[in-house]
Amino acid sequence: MYTGTASPEAGQWRGGGKSVQLRYAAVRVVLVVSVLVTGCSDINAFISGSGGEPTREQTLVVTPWGAHPEIKAPESYNIYQVTPGWNHQRESGDKTVYEALMYTNLNTGQLIPWQAEGFTYNEQYTAITVKLRKGVTWSDGKPFVSADVKYTLEMLRDNAPDLLYSTIYKEWVKSVDAPDEQTAVINLNKPGPRFFQLYLALGHENHQVILPSHIWKDQNPKTFTNFDLQKGWPVGTGAYKLISSNAQQQVFDRRDDWWGAKTNFMPLPAPRRIILVPGASDESNAQLYIGNKADSGNPLQPGTFKAAREKNPNLRSWNSAGPIWGAPDGCGYVFIFNHGKEPWNNVNVRVAINYAINRQEISAIAYEGANYPIVAPFSAYMSKRWIESGPLKATLDKYDRGTPSQAKVDENMKAAGYEKNPQGQWSKGGQVLTVPVRGSTFFAPLAPVLGAQLRKAGFNVTETIEPPGSTALGEDQQMGKADTTFGVHCGSLSEPYETLKDFHSKWYRPVGEKTPFGGASSARYRNAEYDALIDQMEAAPAGKPDNPRYVDLANKALDIYLRDMPEIMLAEELHVVVFNETYWTGWPSATDPYVAPYPPWEAWRLIVHKIQPKKK
Numbered sequence: 001m002y003t004g005t006a007s008p009e010a011g012q013w014r015g016g017g018k019s020v021q022l023r024y025a026a027v028r029v030v031l032v033v034s035v036l037v038t039g040c041s042d043i044n045a046f047i048s049g050s051g052g053e054p055t056r057e058q059t060l061v062v063t064p065w066g067a068h069p070e071i072k073a074p075e076s077y078n079i080y081q082v083t084p085g086w087n088h089q090r091e092s093g094d095k096t097v098y099e100a101l102m103y104t105n106l107n108t109g110q111l112i113p114w115q116a117e118g119f120t121y122n123e124q125y126t127a128i129t130v131k132l133r134k135g136v137t138w139s140d141g142k143p144f145v146s147a148d149v150k151y152t153l154e155m156l157r158d159n160a161p162d163l164l165y166s167t168i169y170k171e172w173v174k175s176v177d178a179p180d181e182q183t184a185v186i187n188l189n190k191p192g193p194r195f196f197q198l199y200l201a202l203g204h205e206n207h208q209v210i211l212p213s214h215i216w217k218d219q220n221p222k223t224f225t226n227f228d229l230q231k232g233w234p235v236g237t238g239a240y241k242l243i244s245s246n247a248q249q250q251v252f253d254r255r256d257d258w259w260g261a262k263t264n265f266m267p268l269p270a271p272r273r274i275i276l277v278p279g280a281s282d283e284s285n286a287q288l289y290i291g292n293k294a295d296s297g298n299p300l301q302p303g304t305f306k307a308a309r310e311k312n313p314n315l316r317s318w319n320s321a322g323p324i325w326g327a328p329d330g331c332g333y334v335f336i337f338n339h340g341k342e343p344w345n346n347v348n349v350r351v352a353i354n355y356a357i358n359r360q361e362i363s364a365i366a367y368e369g370a371n372y373p374i375v376a377p378f379s380a381y382m383s384k385r386w387i388e389s390g391p392l393k394a395t396l397d398k399y400d401r402g403t404p405s406q407a408k409v410d411e412n413m414k415a416a417g418y419e420k421n422p423q424g425q426w427s428k429g430g431q432v433l434t435v436p437v438r439g440s441t442f443f444a445p446l447a448p449v450l451g452a453q454l455r456k457a458g459f460n461v462t463e464t465i466e467p468p469g470s471t472a473l474g475e476d477q478q479m480g481k482a483d484t485t486f487g488v489h490c491g492s493l494s495e496p497y498e499t500l501k502d503f504h505s506k507w508y509r510p511v512g513e514k515t516p517f518g519g520a521s522s523a524r525y526r527n528a529e530y531d532a533l534i535d536q537m538e539a540a541p542a543g544k545p546d547n548p549r550y551v552d553l554a555n556k557a558l559d560i561y562l563r564d565m566p567e568i569m570l571a572e573e574l575h576v577v578v579f580n581e582t583y584w585t586g587w588p589s590a591t592d593p594y595v596a597p598y599p600p601w602e603a604w605r606l607i608v609h610k611i612q613p614k615k616k
Contacts, residue, residue, distance in 0.1 A: 047273070054253075056292075057583050057615050060271035060608070063288065063297030064091035065600040067441045067468035069280040070247040076225040077234040077242065079209070080156065080163040084471035087164070090205050090600035092276045095608050096252040097139075097236035098209045101130065101149075102201035103603040106330065106381050106493055107593040111201060112606070115144060115210070115237060119201075125191040125541075130184045135263035138212045139235050139255060146178035151213035153186065155221055162222050165208050167516040168199060193541045194497075203596070203603030204330055204493060212236075238605075239269050250276040269609045271584075280468050281441070285578075289315055292582045296607075297599050299326065299575035301445065302370040314582040318597055319590050323369035326574035327590070327597050328380040331490035333362075333371075333446060335568040340480045340511040340524040343416065343433065350565040352412035353435065353484075356457030357450070358404045363571045366445040371574040375402045376558065377499040377520075378492040380572055386496060391551040392558055399562040409457045426458045438464040439486040440473055446486050446570070474518040480511030488573055489520040495543035496554040497534070503527075503566050504534045525566040533557040586611040 047056045064071070072086035079089035079098070089098060101116040119130045136144035153169055153176050160170035172192055177185040188195060199207045212235050216224065226234045227245070234242060237259060240252040252274040260266040279285035279298050286308040288294035300308060302325060309315045318327040335357070337344040344350065359373030376396060378386060386392050418426045418433060426433045437451045444465050451461045466473050476482040492499035502517075505526040509515045515522040533556050537543065543550040577597045579587035588597050588607060595606040 047275070054272040057613055058270075058272040060274045060296075060584065060611070061288075061294045062092075062095065062274065062276055062599060063279040063285060063294050064276060065298060065598075067281050068278040069469050070278050071245070071250060071276065072247075072469075074245045074247050074250065075227050077227045077245075078221070078224055079226075080165065080221065081224075082162070082164055084475065085469060087600075089209065092250055092252070092274075093209075093234075093236070093238075094600070094602045095604055096240035096274055097234050097238045097242060099237045099605065100201070100203075100207065100209050100602050101132075103595075103606060104197070104201055104203035105594065105603065105606075106203060106596040107327075109494065111197075112203075112603075119196050121193065121196075125193040125539075126188045128186040128188070128196050130186065130196070132182045132184065133265070134182060135259055135265070136237055137259045138214075138237055139241055140212075140215075140232055142212065142214055143181065144210075144212075144237050144259075145181040146184040147181075148210050148213045149184040149186075150176040150178045151217055152208070152210045155211075155216070156208070159221055161516055165199075165206070168208075191539045193539075194495075197542070198498070202493070203601055204490075205598070205600045205602065207602060209602070239608075240274055248277070252276075266609060270612050271608065274608070289578055289580055292580065295580045295582075295584055296578060296587070299577045302368040302576055305576045305578065308578075312580070312582070314580055316579055316581065316587075316589075317576045318588070324372070324574060325370055325576040327577070327593075329488075329490070329573040329575055329598060330379045330381060330493050330596075331488040331573040332374050332377060332379065333443065333570040333573055334377070334487060334489040334520065335450070335570060336477070336485045336487065336489075336520060336523055337567060338477075338480060338483055338511075338522075338524060339526070339566065341483055344484060346416050347564055348412040348416035349418075349433075350568070352409045352416070352457075353454065353459070354401055354565050354568050355403075355405045355408040355412070356454050356459065357568060357570065358453055359402060359570055361453065362446065362449050366449045367571070367574075370576065371571045373402060374569050374572050376561075377489050377567070377569050378496060379490075381493045382495060385545050386554075391545050392496065392555060395555050395558050395562065398559070401562055401565070404453075406457060413458070420458055424458055425460050432460050434460045434462060436462050436464065436483045437486060438462075438466070438473065438482065438484070440466045440470070441468050443487055450486065450570075477518045477522040478514045480509070480513070480515075480522070480524060486570075487519055489567060489569065490573075495550075496558065497537040497543055500554075500557050500561060501534050501538065503530065503561070505531050520567055523566055525564070527560060527564065530557060530560045533560070581614065583614055584611045585614050 047054060047059045073083045077088055079093055099115055102114055103112040115133055115136050117131045117133050119128055121128055138144055153173050156163055156166045157169040157173045160166035172188055172195055174187040174189045215235050239255055239258040241255055243253050244251040254272050258268060261268045279288060282301050282304050285298040286300055286304050290308050290311045317325040319325050337350055339345045363371050363373055413426050418428045421427045435454050437447050447463045447465055451463045454461045502521045503525045507515055507521045508524050508526050533553050537553045540550050588595050595603050
């Protein structure tokens with residue numbers, strides 16, 4: 001575990017504002033230009049082009065999302081089994097083995113039917129009839145049918161909380177009927193007018209795909225590895241099959257018998273082979289891109305991207321020019337409080353810390369102007385319709401939480417019973433208040449800037465950066481061991497409910513008892529008035545700015561959120577997702593936004609079917 005007491009040259013950070021970030025950027029650039037590509041020999045063994053093997057020009061190489069020195073659980077492909085810090089579906093399954101019922105282009109909100117042709121709700125929003133596409137088959141030739149939908153959703157329901165996402169289905173799914181092979185009826189426990197799109201069609205990273213019941217029904221889903229290459233496992237409907245898997249890489253080959261090509265739904269995708277290789281850090285990912293050993297996957301920090309592009313001019317991102325290179329991630333950088341511990345359950349302390357933070361400075365220094373400040377937990381996919389001259393703007397203006405103010409820090413800390421000691425630090429009863437600034441390597445640029453700002457406002461600060469691949473932070477958040485942390489809060493892609501729901505007290509657990517989710521949902525915030533508003537929003541049709549009742553509920557919930565400050569949003573998460581045009585063209589961009597660009601999202605599947613070789 002890295003702490004904030006040593007030098008940046010050692011991979012650690014001190015507080016100190018802009019000079020800290022400049023030193024960090026300098027170290028990063030030196031590492032980038034060294035261009036020592038790791039793991040190439042294994043990759044080359046699979047792209048030799050000899051004996052009918054695909055050439056490099058026919059191979060798509062991607063990295064998983066986040067800093068991973070290796071692929072975890074390489075001999076398991078149970079995508080619903082909990083593997084701390086890893087999810088095979090979001091790293092490779094979404095591009096290769098598994099397909100979704102539907103996808104969504106978040107840039108436009110367009111639903112894209114895939115395994116399913118459509119869905120309809122009953123009048124009460126308690127039943128969803130899903131029509132499956134004819135001709136879809138699993139990779140072993142068996143038909144994809146409603147029995148598979150029934151098995152998967154009921155299996156997740158019956159294994160809560162032990163499988164990923166299973167608590168969602170425990171809460172929502174009463175049963176699934178299969179009146180014929182092409183029809184599945186999902187019966188809900190309560191009205192859920194946005195259930196299907198949120199969990200089965202969104203195209204974001206947290207919706208679920210269907211499993212082949214004929215493979216899984218006789219297995220224990222908690223222990224089944226779903227991995228036997230001789231048997232053809234894992235079995236999916238996707239255009240690729242897994243042929244090799246170890247800690248250094250996974251290799252998938254195209255299936256020329258893919259159902260989509262056979263039914264004329266869509267031509268075979270151009271890549272004959274897809275290889276997943278881990279990237280342990282920002283620097284190692286840059287080295288892979290510079291050396292043309294990766295085509296896409298992990299983002300780079302803005303400074304790293306600019307340095308890498310000087311070495312390889314074929315690299316680009318969502319926008320053709322900076323400083324804002326990236327597309328919205330559907331998330332925002334956030335400072336998270338554990339409300340199960342004092343003094344983080346004191347609203348005055350939380351509000352004081354909010355006013356100690358300068359969001360504009362975070363964007364400018366930590367991310368070199370590549371993103372922008374936000375106060376509400378809403379992504380740019382929805383904020384223009386809801387905030388910029390929209391129905392929530394007045395509520396945001398009422399609190400003015402985005403303007404730093406030492407006077408308001410002082411006012412709120414004194415209201416919480418704190419005074420500054422002779423060293424200028426906030427203390428109570430002779431005890432100095434220490435604010436931990438703890439987060440993962442993936443969000444490391446936040447730490448030195450946050451630390452410096454909080455120290456300037458009178459807080460004692462410790463900075464901790466978790467080492468790559470560590471799962472300690474998420475585990476401590478869920479068990480309530482963590483105090484204050486930083487990371488991301490994701491969800492609000494189209495309406496306020498999607499993120500505000502994460503502070504419903506149904507997610508509350510006492511400290512020492514594990515919450516169903518990490519991050520913001522593990523904050524242990526409770527407010528009965530807020531719960532009632534979220535419940536009403538949940539039962540209402542999907543929220544739109546022209547729905548007066550929904551707008552009223554959203555404003556009341558946002559008012560409580562801004563009043564209580566259960567978390568502090570910092571900046572829009574805009575990653576520099578890298579596309580390497582050395583071997584492949586047709587990547588999405590701001591000028592061709594056919595899909596959002598993030599590799600861990602389900603809809604990245606559409607990129608695999610869109611890109612074409614640069615050399616034919």
